[in-house]
Amino acid sequence: MKRRKVLGWAGASAAGVAAAGAGALALARHDQNPASATTSEADAAGAIPFYGERQAGIVTAAQDRLHFCAFDVITDDKAALVDMLQNWTAAGARMTQGLDAGTFGAVGGSLEAPPDDTGEALGLPASGLTLTIGFGPTLFRDVRGKDRFGIAARRPAALADLPKFPRDTLEDAISGGDIGVQACAHDPQVAVHAIRNLARLGMGIVSVRWSQLGFGRTSSTSRSQATPRNLFGFKDGTRNLKSEDTGLLDEHLWVQPGDGPDWMTGGSYLVTRKIRMLVETWDRSPLAEQQMIIGRDKGEGAPLTGKLEHDEPDFAAQDGEGEPVIAVDSHLRLAHPDQNGGARLLRRGYNFVDGSDGLGRLNAGLFFMAYQRNAHKQFVPVQNSLAKQDTLNEYIRHVSSGLFACPPGMLAADDYWGRALFA
Numbered sequence: 001m002k003r004r005k006v007l008g009w010a011g012a013s014a015a016g017v018a019a020a021g022a023g024a025l026a027l028a029r030h031d032q033n034p035a036s037a038t039t040s041e042a043d044a045a046g047a048i049p050f051y052g053e054r055q056a057g058i059v060t061a062a063q064d065r066l067h068f069c070a071f072d073v074i075t076d077d078k079a080a081l082v083d084m085l086q087n088w089t090a091a092g093a094r095m096t097q098g099l100d101a102g103t104f105g106a107v108g109g110s111l112e113a114p115p116d117d118t119g120e121a122l123g124l125p126a127s128g129l130t131l132t133i134g135f136g137p138t139l140f141r142d143v144r145g146k147d148r149f150g151i152a153a154r155r156p157a158a159l160a161d162l163p164k165f166p167r168d169t170l171e172d173a174i175s176g177g178d179i180g181v182q183a184c185a186h187d188p189q190v191a192v193h194a195i196r197n198l199a200r201l202g203m204g205i206v207s208v209r210w211s212q213l214g215f216g217r218t219s220s221t222s223r224s225q226a227t228p229r230n231l232f233g234f235k236d237g238t239r240n241l242k243s244e245d246t247g248l249l250d251e252h253l254w255v256q257p258g259d260g261p262d263w264m265t266g267g268s269y270l271v272t273r274k275i276r277m278l279v280e281t282w283d284r285s286p287l288a289e290q291q292m293i294i295g296r297d298k299g300e301g302a303p304l305t306g307k308l309e310h311d312e313p314d315f316a317a318q319d320g321e322g323e324p325v326i327a328v329d330s331h332l333r334l335a336h337p338d339q340n341g342g343a344r345l346l347r348r349g350y351n352f353v354d355g356s357d358g359l360g361r362l363n364a365g366l367f368f369m370a371y372q373r374n375a376h377k378q379f380v381p382v383q384n385s386l387a388k389q390d391t392l393n394e395y396i397r398h399v400s401s402g403l404f405a406c407p408p409g410m411l412a413a414d415d416y417w418g419r420a421l422f423a
Contacts, residue, residue, distance in 0.1 A: 045186075047126035050093045052409045057130030058268055058371050059243035059253070059346065061222040063184040066214030066350040067191040068272065068367065069199070070177025070402060071206040073139065078149040082422050084205040088133075088198050089416040098126035101197040118200065120193050127187035131194055133417045134270050134404025137161055139178040154421060156260035158269055158374045159405045165387040167398065174210040174274065174400040182270070182369070184348075188213070210400070212274065214350025214367045221348060227301060227309060231277050231351050231364055232395075234294050235301035238309055239337070241346040252344045255373055263420035266408030268371040271379045274352075274400035277365035282395045293391045295332025303332060315339075329391045335382060343378040345370040365396070375403055 048056050073081060091101040100106055102116025109115055140155035141147055164170075181198060185191040192213075199208055218230045219237030223244055230236040241248055250256070255264045282290070287298065295313070296303055303313035305325050315333060317325040326333050337344050348371065353364040372378040387393065407420060 045125035046128055047097045048128055048130050050096045050131075051411060051413070051415075053266065053411070054254075054409045055132045055267075055406060056096070056409070057132035057182055057184055058348075058406070059221055059249065060130050060184070061225055061243070062217040062220060062348055063128045063130070063186050064215065064217060065185050065188040065191050066217075066367065067183045067188070067195045067211065068214070068369070069181050069183075069195045069211040070136070070209045071179045071181070071199075071202065072209045073148070073178045073205065074207050075205050076148045078422070080205055081149065082416075082418070084202050085418045085422075086416040087201050089410070091197055091201055092131040092194070092417075093413065095121075095194050095197065096126060096129045096131060098124075098129075101201070118193065118196055120196075121190055124187060124190055124193075127185040127190040129183065129185040129190050129194060131198075132182040132184075132270075132406060134180045134182075134406040135159075135418065135421065136177045136180060136402065136404050138176060142178075149422070151421060154261050154263065156264050156405055158255075158260055158264075158376060159403065160376060162271070162375065162401060162403050163380065163384075165383055165398070167387050167393055168401070169397050169399055170401050171399050174212075176402055177209045177404075179206065180270065180272070180402060180404040182348075188215070212352060212367050213354075214352050216351040218349040218351060218366055219347040221346065230366055231279055232282055232290070232294075234290075234296060234298055235309060236349070236366075237347050238296075238301060239344075241344055248344065249346075252373055252378065253346050253371055259373065264405055264407055267406050268346075268373065269375045270402075270404045270406050271368075271370050271372070271375050272400070272402040272404075273368040273398055275366045275368055276363065276397040276399050278361075278395045278397070279364055280361050285395075292327055293330060293395075295326045295330035327391070329389050331386070331390055331392045334385050334390050340382045340385060343382055345372050345378055345382070371406070 048060060050056065075081060095101055100117035104116050106115045106117040106119030106122055137155065137159050140152045140159070181195060183191040183194040195211065217228050219240045220227055221240065221243055223242050227235045227238050241253060253268055255267050257265050259265070291298055291304065300307070301309035302311055303326060305314040305317045306312070313326055313332060313336065315324065315326055315338070319325050333339060347369065349366055349368045352367050353362055355363055357363045370379055407418065410416070
């Protein structure tokens with residue numbers, strides 16, 4: 001690779017790196033003004049409308065904290081599952097408005113009974129909490145191929161299992177899941193409180209398969225937000241779809257009529273990937289090498305052929321020796337829509353640090369989340385290209401993966417998550 005020869009470290013490699021109820025009146029109806037929960041960023045204490053044409057938490061201005069949880073359904077009783085989803089919806093509607101999960105709350109019920117809220121969010125504001133739900137492939141047929149709930153025929157073709165990509169080192173215990181719930185907020189305790197109460201309400205019906213905490217959003221979903229940085233120190237998601245791009249959102253994000261079963265029209269498909277970053281090895285790499293790998297300047301975030309972050313990259317530009325200024329195996333080039341048939345994603349990823357790995361290294365990286373109209377036409381070709389050619393692969397490991405069908409929003413308090421699917 002020419003850039004390594006120029007930088008004089010051709011011998012260096014990564015080989016050594018190894019609930020509506022009483023609270024319904026308090027809930028703002030964003031179906032009356034759908035843009036209100038999608039194009040404006042809530043302040044640190046504000047509440048984001050729960051009801052609306054779309055689920056909140058997709059094009060909502062990305063909050064600072066995440067608790068994502070994947071659940072396995074442990075019952076074959078469809079009525080029990082539907083009842084749980086109704087209870088989850090009622091609790092979610094309350095919690096996103098800064099209320100307790102239940103009508104009695106953490107301290108208002110009988111002293112002889114468990115409270116209907118866990119209490120750790122007492123006194124805290126709504127903090128921009130959003131809850132977004134999606135259904136995984138195994139909800140329709142489990143790992144044994146059983147159609148537990150009579151919905152196998154309603155599984156969208158776009159919910160086909162993701163392929164195994166080159167270099168994947170996926171761990172089954174932290175991949176997949178029957179139901180995925182994304183809780184985003186400006187306060188981590190508010191996000192954790194929401195997931196904890198859903199798990200409590202689902203006891204005996206679902207069990208936690210895996211969960212992930214995230215901090216420091218790694219992409220912007222509104223032009224009102226500055227582009228953040230990932231743990232490699234580079235701006236991430238410069239070309240992310242934004243809530244203001246309504247035409248592009250219809251083309252690339254929202255499921256359209258005729259794309260599949262009616263219950264998914266207006267929804268979106270979520271891909272999750274936990275990406276371990278080998279930060280110690282990256283931190284020993286020269287700045288010039290880092291910038292060549294990414295294809296952008298580390299300070300401004302501009303493509304190597306430009307001066308400003310949002311300058312269009314010039315992939316035809318060559319240096320004085322006739323080599324592409326933006327390397328053919330750079331992350332920017334390989335991920336760019338122009339190199340992937342125009343495929344675009346709406347990313348909502350977060351940084352994570354899960355302690356250490358027992359070998360003196362941080363277990364840190366990116367919890368990647370991306371919404372799109374069809375993952376097999378958007379995420380899959382982009383990831384195939386990256387997995388095969390991206391030099392950044394020397395510094396990252398994909399360790400978990402998930403795919404979830406996220407239905408559209410609910411317009412009123414008599415609706416519930418998954419109603420159109422289970423009707």
